[in-house]
Amino acid sequence: MDELKKKQKNFFDVISKIIQFNKLSHSYLIEVNSYDDDIKYIKEFIKMILLNISDLKNSSLSEDQLKICNLIDNDNYPDLKIIESDGQWIKKSQLIELKDEYQNKSLLDNKRIYVIKDADKLNASSANTILKFLEEPEENIIAILITNNRYKVLDTILSRCQILTLEKENSDLDVDNQILELLKFIINGNDLFVHYKYITENLLLDKEAAREKILCLEKILINYLNCKLVSGEGFNNEVCLLLENVEISKITKIISIIENEISNLVYNVNYKIWLDSIFAKFVEV
Secondary structure (H helix, E strand, O other), rough: HHHHHHHOOOHHHHHHHHHHHOOOOOEEEEEEOHHHHHHHHHOOOOOOOOHHOOOOOHOOOOHHHHHHHHHHOOOOOOOOOEEEEEEEOOOOOOOOHHHHHHOOOOOOOOOOOEOOOOOEEEEEEHHHHHHHHHHHHOOOOEEEEEEEEEHHOOOOHOOOOEEEEEOOOOOOOOOOOHHHHHHHHHHHHHHHHHOOOOOOOOHHHOOOHHHHHHHHHHHHEEEEEEEHHHHHHOOOHHHHHOOOOHHHHHHHHHHHHHHHHHHHHHHHHOOOHHHHHHHHHHHHO
């Protein structure tokens, strides 16, 4: 567990606070890099939920707790169901079966968790089937949806989930000076155009640099909000200093703008036109 925490420090910092401060949501959407490689982190999160432990260390677990961990690791825990796409889409029938099964009482008198892999493969029909489950969650039922690209997930699903992100292994979510500068300009709004030449010549040199830095900034803001809303504290001191007097509603609007605009960057031939558009939206916040 300690080794896993080192590789995904930001992820485990957030979920540890979620457990510690009893701020579990009924639904999570976790953006991963690889389903096969990253499922181990999802399972650690599930163990922490079911055992109600914010700092999971095998050495301190009881025999019964270790048995639960082993059942989860081997996909044999009776109150955990994992759904994968059946072909191109996740089918409506799979979710109806899930809902019917979860109408029964927990076998172990604990929380029941279902994981949906490839959440971006929920089409309109299957999404509508699961929406009521997300909108009117039953007590002690938790949804964990997994995708490798949250921008492909239907907005109706995305809006009902708390978003968590797994970084690429061996890379931290660096809050470097350039990211802090960019964040400061965005918070101040009009500074984006006042310092437009500096930003485009030093921070956002081209389309790929803009995409990388703005996506990184979005993840930092999501992590900040996740920690702030759970414990009242952010995850990074420098970011906290910049955002201490910024209303949460403004931060969520900035995140929303990035989510709505980032996909346009792929299709927008003229990068500067796209940059002008997203800057203008930041100014309006």
